[in-house]
Amino acid sequence: MLLQEGIVTAAPQRLVAQHAFVPHSVAHAMPATTCAETSTPKYFQPYAKGGKSKAPKDPRFEKRTRHFGIGQHIQPPRDLTRFVKWPEYVQLQRQRVVLHQRLKVPPALAQFSNTVDKNTATAIFKLFNKYRPESKLEKKERLSKVASEIAAGKKDAANVGPKPIHVKYGLNHVVGLIEAKKAKLVVISSDVDPIELVVFLPALCRKMGVPFLILRNGKSRLGALVHKKTSAVAALTDVKSEDQRELASLVSAAKANETPQRSWGGGLRGNKSAHKMAKRAKLAGQNVVVQPTAVDDE
Numbered sequence: 001m002l003l004q005e006g007i008v009t010a011a012p013q014r015l016v017a018q019h020a021f022v023p024h025s026v027a028h029a030m031p032a033t034t035c036a037e038t039s040t041p042k043y044f045q046p047y048a049k050g051g052k053s054k055a056p057k058d059p060r061f062e063k064r065t066r067h068f069g070i071g072q073h074i075q076p077p078r079d080l081t082r083f084v085k086w087p088e089y090v091q092l093q094r095q096r097v098v099l100h101q102r103l104k105v106p107p108a109l110a111q112f113s114n115t116v117d118k119n120t121a122t123a124i125f126k127l128f129n130k131y132r133p134e135s136k137l138e139k140k141e142r143l144s145k146v147a148s149e150i151a152a153g154k155k156d157a158a159n160v161g162p163k164p165i166h167v168k169y170g171l172n173h174v175v176g177l178i179e180a181k182k183a184k185l186v187v188i189s190s191d192v193d194p195i196e197l198v199v200f201l202p203a204l205c206r207k208m209g210v211p212f213l214i215l216r217n218g219k220s221r222l223g224a225l226v227h228k229k230t231s232a233v234a235a236l237t238d239v240k241s242e243d244q245r246e247l248a249s250l251v252s253a254a255k256a257n258e259t260p261q262r263s264w265g266g267g268l269r270g271n272k273s274a275h276k277m278a279k280r281a282k283l284a285g286q287n288v289v290v291q292p293t294a295v296d297d298e
Contacts, residue, residue, distance in 0.1 A: 101268045108199055110265025111257075112190040115216035120253050124187060124213065125221070127246045128234065133166040133226055168235045169226040171197060178210050183235040185250055186212040189219040192232045201233065202257065211254035 066073040105113075116124070134142065142164075149155045168177055177183040178201075186205055192198045205212040215222070222231040239247050269277065281287070 098270075101266060102270070103266050104264055105266035107261045107264060108203075109195060110263070111202060111261040112188075112195065112199075112214055113265055114257075114261065115190055115214045116253065120213070120250070121215060121218070123246065123250060124215065125225070127239070127243060127250065128167050128187070128225055128236070130243065131165055131167050131236065131239070133169070134164070135227055165238050165240065167226060168237060169222070169228070169231045169233065171232055174233045174235045175201070175204070177235055177237060178204055178208050181208050181210065182237050183210050184237060184239070185247060185254070186210055186233060186235045187218070187222065188212060188214050188233050189217070189222055189231070190214050191217045191219050198232050203260070206258065206260065211251045212257060213250065213254050214257070 068075050100113075146155065155161075168174060168183070174183065174186060178186065186201070188198055188201055202212060202214075219230045219232065222234050223229050225231070225234065236247070
């Protein structure tokens with residue numbers, strides 16, 4: 001009808017240029033022409049297919065798509081630390097550490113946080129391992145051998161020989177050695193529970209002039225040293241001549257404990273609390289350096 005009224009007199013190609021919408025019947029009636037021949041706008045042209053050609057698939061390798069639904073492939077490992085329900089003793093350990101950092105700790109307890117470094121701890125166990133006490137079986141064999149020699153008349157019962165040098169352990173035993181000033185070096189663990197068992201030992205060692213070192217979380221390591229589960233303290237009363245130098249270096253490291261601690265410990269804020277206080281100080285116009293604390297697990 002438009003052609004009859006003289007409004008549209010051009011070919012169908014012109015119709016594509018004037019109107020964005022092309023009826024289905026007109027599109028079928030159009031001759032097969034390329035985009036270059038027609039004046040189709042660029043935004044009507046389809047995207048060019050291809051570009052980078054895909055590498056041919058190797059028939060030896062088959063693609064195996066994984067499905068992580070219920071009862072299908074095993075899901076990849078994830079860090080589920082935040083979702084683990086830890087045992088009660090682990091929770092208590094961590095809560096105890098946090099409380100010791102948050103609450104004000106008196107000097108008598110705060111001194112147990114001033115422990116030796118890793119190199120000094122390694123030197124302690126290197127020396128103490130040379131003088132590990134005998135096990136029950138070794139002691140039985142030694143005494144039976146001495147008894148057989150005495151029975152055979154090879155040795156006199158009054159002159160058996162010097163007693164072997166070993167690490168002394170046991171709280172009452174070590175306290176007696178300190179009071180008698182026989183101990184050359186005392187090692188105290190910092191994780192004794194209750195801490196009141198050893199809280200008096202640093203003061204006693206200072207009074208008697210006995211050098212001492214505080215070992216971080218060393219209760220189980222000292223226990224393994226003396227064939228026990230745990231041990232609160234360990235001491236050396238004597239060493240061989242070739243080990244005098246190592247003992248002297250440890251005694252010099254213990255000189256830092258000669259002066260008793262007078263300052264209180266603890267009172268450290270957590271990360272969120274420290275940033276909150278810094279924000280308040282900033283609003284008040286004060287300069288506060290945020291020092292968030294890191295909680296170490298026992």
